[in-house]
Amino acid sequence: MIIFNYLVFPGFLFAIIIGLLTVWYDRKITARVQWRVGPPWYQGFVDILKLFTKETLIPSTAKKTGFVLAPFVGFSTALLVAAMLGVAGLYPKMSFTGDIIVLWYLLMVPSIAIIFGSSASGNPISQVGSSREMKLFMSYELPFVIILFSIAAKAHTLSIGGIIEYQRVNGANLWSLSGIIGFIVALISTQAKLGLVPFDIPEAEGEIASGIILEYSGSLLAILKLMKALLLYTLPLFLITIFLGGMNLQGLGILWFIIEYLVIVFIISIIRNTNPRLRIDQAMNLFWAILTPLATLSGILSYVGL
Amino acid sequence: MSLKMKAFKKSIWVYHVACSPCNNCDIEILDLLTPRFDVERFGILLVGSPRHADALLVTGMVNRLSKPRLIEVYLQTPRPRVVFAFGSCGISTGIFAGGYNTEGPVDKVIHEVDPEGVIVYVPGCPPRPEAMIDAIVKALKAI
Numbered sequence: 001m002i003i004f005n006y007l008v009f010p011g012f013l014f015a016i017i018i019g020l021l022t023v024w025y026d027r028k029i030t031a032r033v034q035w036r037v038g039p040p041w042y043q044g045f046v047d048i049l050k051l052f053t054k055e056t057l058i059p060s061t062a063k064k065t066g067f068v069l070a071p072f073v074g075f076s077t078a079l080l081v082a083a084m085l086g087v088a089g090l091y092p093k094m095s096f097t098g099d100i101i102v103l104w105y106l107l108m109v110p111s112i113a114i115i116f117g118s119s120a121s122g123n124p125i126s127q128v129g130s131s132r133e134m135k136l137f138m139s140y141e142l143p144f145v146i147i148l149f150s151i152a153a154k155a156h157t158l159s160i161g162g163i164i165e166y167q168r169v170n171g172a173n174l175w176s177l178s179g180i181i182g183f184i185v186a187l188i189s190t191q192a193k194l195g196l197v198p199f200d201i202p203e204a205e206g207e208i209a210s211g212i213i214l215e216y217s218g219s220l221l222a223i224l225k226l227m228k229a230l231l232l233y234t235l236p237l238f239l240i241t242i243f244l245g246g247m248n249l250q251g252l253g254i255l256w257f258i259i260e261y262l263v264i265v266f267i268i269s270i271i272r273n274t275n276p277r278l279r280i281d282q283a284m285n286l287f288w289a290i291l292t293p294l295a296t297l298s299g300i301l302s303y304v305g306l
Numbered sequence: 307m308s309l310k311m312k313a314f315k316k317s318i319w320v321y322h323v324a325c326s327p328c329n330n331c332d333i334e335i336l337d338l339l340t341p342r343f344d345v346e347r348f349g350i351l352l353v354g355s356p357r358h359a360d361a362l363l364v365t366g367m368v369n370r371l372s373k374p375r376l377i378e379v380y381l382q383t384p385r386p387r388v389v390f391a392f393g394s395c396g397i398s399t400g401i402f403a404g405g406y407n408t409e410g411p412v413d414k415v416i417h418e419v420d421p422e423g424v425i426v427y428v429p430g431c432p433p434r435p436e437a438m439i440d441a442i443v444k445a446l447k448a449i
Contacts, residue, residue, distance in 0.1 A: 027346070036344040042316075043349055049313040050360070055384035057357060210354035217357040217384045 002087075010086030010247070012079050019082075019229035020044035022265055026232065029269040044229065048222050056218030061122030070117025071216070071223040074110040078230040081106045085237050088160040089247035092168075095161035100152055100242075103160065104145065107238070110227055111137045111193070114202075114212050121215035129211020132280050133195075133202035139287035140192040140199075143295040147182045147189075150299035151242050154178070164246040174243045178301035183243050185295045187264075190235045191271055192283070194228070198275040199283055236264040314360065314386065315446045317349040321359035321383070325376050325412070327366030330432040331393045335363060337435045345439065356380075361388045367399040368415045369407045376412075377419050388424045388445065389416055392438075394431045 005011055023044040031038025058064060081103060088095045111133065118130040151173060152158050155166035173179040192199035202212050213224055240246060240260050247257045278286070324332060338345045339352065353359055356379045368376055380389070391412040394400035402408050409415060413425045426445040430437055 031344070031346060035341040037347050038344075039346050039349055046313045046316045046349060049309070050317045053310045053313065054360070054386070057382070057384050205354040210358070213358075214355045215357060221358060 005087050005090060006083050010090060011083035015079065015082035015086065015230055015233055016226065019226070019231075019233035020048065022232045023229045025262070025265060026269045026272075029266065030273055033270070033273045048226060051222035051225065052219050054218040056220055059122055059215050062215065063120040063122070066116055066120035067215075068220065070113045070120065071220050071227065074113030074117075075223045075227040075230070077106050077109040077113070078227045078234060082230055082234045082237070085160070085234060085241055086247070089164065089237075089241060092161035092164040092246070095159045097162075098158045099160050100148065100158055100163070103238070104148055107193070107235075108137075108141065110231060114224075117216075118212040118214070123215050125208045126211060126214045128208050129202045129204075129214070133212055135280055136192055136199060136201055136283060139284040140189045143185050143287055143291040144189040144193075146292065146295040146299055147186045148242070150178065150182060150295070150302045153299070154302040160241060160246075163242055167245040168248075172243065172245045176302075177306045178298045179243060181294055181298040181301070183239070185291050185298065186239055186243070187267065188291060189287075190239060191268060192287070193235055194231055194268070196268065196272040198271070198278045200277060201280050201283060204277060232265070236261055236268070239264055317351075318360050318388075318442070318446075319351050319353045319358055320361045320363055321353055321356045321379070323362050323364045323376060323379055325364055325366045325368045325372040325396075327393070327395065331365040331396075334432040334435060335365070335392070335438070338438060343435045343439065345442075348442075350442070356382045357384065359383050360386070361390060363390045363392060364396055364412045365392045367395040367402045368409045368412060369405075370409055371407075373409045373415055376415060380416060380419065380423075388426060389413075390426045390428060390441070390445075392428050393433055394429065397427050397429055400431065 008014065021041070021044065024039065024041050027043065028038040058067060084099070084103060084106075088099070115130050115133050115137070118126045118133070121127075151163060154173065155163045157163060157166065167173055174183050195203055203210055208214075213221065216224055237247070240257070244260050248254070322332070322335065337343060338350075356362070360383075362380065362383060364376065366372075380387075389412065391397050395402060396412045399405075399408050399411050413427075416423045416425060426441055428438055428441040433441075
């Protein structure tokens with residue numbers, strides 16, 4: 001049963017399917033905002049299938065091992081996070097102490113893999129993207145981890161299951177002053193983790209020609225796209241888990257979970273469609289000078305008990 | 307028709323190569339992305355790198371400076387790949403035929419490096435957006 005949970009529902013297969021459907025949902029919202037019709041629902045699947053059938057080119061200047069390995073590392077960790085979060089939502093008692101730290105580390109790995117892969121590609125533009133990604137990575141992790149630990153301190157536990165159970169007893173974390181501030185900060189960090197506008201600085205198509213993924217083609221690009229799709233499923237799920245009581249699959253809970261998920265992705269998509277791209281120094285300023293103090297404030301408030 | 311071919315037809319990613327055009331064709335290509343024509347309905351996307359592309363949109367006649375660049379970009383595109391020669395200049399060098407820096411129409415340049423290369427001709431100066439969509443549909447039927 002537990003193997004079925006990890007491999008099919010709510011583990012690997014479910015995460016990939018929902019991730020690709022979410023990519024379509026995001027693109028459809030973008031199209032509707034721009035008054036267009038937008039792609040059909042199977043677009044994500046078709047894109048991945050097509051990329052897998054295409055030729056994979058490896059540039060002659062690339063360091064082959066790192067270049068080929070990086071997408072697989074990022075993809076497999078994203079898959080693992082999705083499965084761990086899903087299983088923790090189904091059986092809160094099964095998670096172990098400290099798995100919130102494990103999840104936090106695993107959520108970092110896709111960004112590190114992308115930095116690694118793009119600097120191994122041997123393309124100067126790709127390396128500009130890689131250095132930008134590194135700076136962005138260092139800026140958004142700080143407020144994110146402060147929020148994470150303020151939530152853990154509030155629930156007096158370091159396990160995802162414990163946080164979910166705390167919220168089932170005391171109500172969702174979002175419905176408190178510290179929770180609202182924390183949710184806003186975590187949502188903006190999520191936007192940066194996903195690499196969407198206004199934080200698509202490392203990918204910036206207009207400036208550095210899709211920077212970090214510039215040299216990837218064929219199946220390697222497909223793996224990277226799958227990784228992005230998985231993150232688009234995993235990070236909203238992570239927000240739901242630590243702020244809204246996790247996925248509750250009994251009775252009306254499943255409907256409530258779907259609504260929460262769609263609304264969070266909708267907010268992310270609307271932010272992405274209504275904002276211009278920030279410069280890297282503006283992004284660092286935003287995260288370190290504005291969001292980190294806000295995150296600290298939320299931590300203090302949750303310690304006081306608000 | 308295999309699943310592979312179906313997937314290819316439903317998701318064509320396009321890289322735009324401007325080989326010394328007068329920009330008329332380029333403006334008409336941008337029309338395809340606007341709400342009126344919206345080619346994303348058919349899964350067509352503009353991408354930022356030839357490595358991600360399935361099709362190259364070449365506008366303008368190829369001159370001495372842009373010829374090596376066009377060939378380089380063509381070889382960087384992973385197979386299977388399609389080239390769209392846009393407008394009178396792309397098809398036949400148009401009013402620039404016989405010019406001192408003209409290196410020939412797009413198909414001639416591409417066939418120098420890849421005799422098997424698939425070329426789709428879209429006539430007009432500039433082609434109307436409807437003509438471009440029609441060309442894509444006909445090309446996909448022929449593949």
